[in-house]
Amino acid sequence: MKGRVFSGARPTGRQHLGNYCGAIKNYVALQEDYECIYCVVDLHALTTLRDTRELKQNTYEMVLDWLAAGMDPKRSIIFVQSHVPQVTELHTILSMVTPMGWLTRLPTFKEKVRQQPDNVNYGLLGYPVLMAADITLYKADTVPVGEDQLPHLEFTREIVRRFNFQFGETLIEPQAKLTETPRIMGIDGVNKMSKSLDNHIELAATPEEIRRRVMIMVTDPARRYKRDPGHPEICNVFALHKIFTSDAAAMSRIETDCRHASIGCVEHKKWFAEDLIQALAPFRERRAELGQNPDLVWDVLADGAARARVIAQKTIAEVKERVGLP
């Protein structure tokens, strides 16, 4: 039998190259070997959002990107967290087996407190419990995580062990599937590509937008003039270019020419922009095609929620019985 994967993503709207390389690409690949459940975690998003008016549009744009990139609603369950309210029930029940100290000690919580000192809400503290509820409600046995998410998954495993010890084997202890996540740097060349820093390039960007964003990319910081020899190994344009072209021969030519200063950064960026435009063309076309039907995303999400609810209802009934709720 196939293993079951669960992964949640906050609705951040149109996805960028970092989201693609770090998450979506892997989501698509996992569909080959696992039964996958992909969730737009809108409730999680509420812990950090002040302005929630964009939640709906962000959900739409992200899911449209997902579908265009090859996440397949026929094979995978794609849905919105809040459409299956059983998760909040399980969250409450799991919170009763969660020691407070475990939550306050998590580095991710401490980081959030630093990031938003004037909005240290209860949901922020309970974030990992809600995540544990997500994973266990759907009886997932495999969770793809990057290094930074490992403490959260370990937390889920501990909650499951505690629950099962106290009430009998009920929930599945999920395994981490460590995903190799390349850290895609933003166009500023110093920070991780991220929407909130506005240093990103969207997958759905038009050719003009791609050219504009690429041309302002920071290149090799050690190269001041065109006559200076370049260092491709520390150049972000070079790093991204390598990912988005299959022409290894061209890359090796660029590398040599850069080192010998026979090609300038502007020239290289022009090449990269055109290659990126070409690499993203099938995605752009597919997205435009799918976007023609404005109901498609919502239909996919409604169907996903219906399928998710079947699993959720079964688990929550089991859990309540084990706990002894009348």
Ligand code: ATP
């Ligand atoms: P924010 O600006 O709010 O941090 P974001 O656009 O960076 O938003 P996240 O919600 O942080 O998006 O990340 C969503 C997924 O994409 C995660 O799985 C994360 O690991 C991956 N990801 C995001 N940015 C990058 C990046 N620069 N390189 C690799 N993976 C990334």
Ligand code: MG
């Ligand atoms: Mg981020």
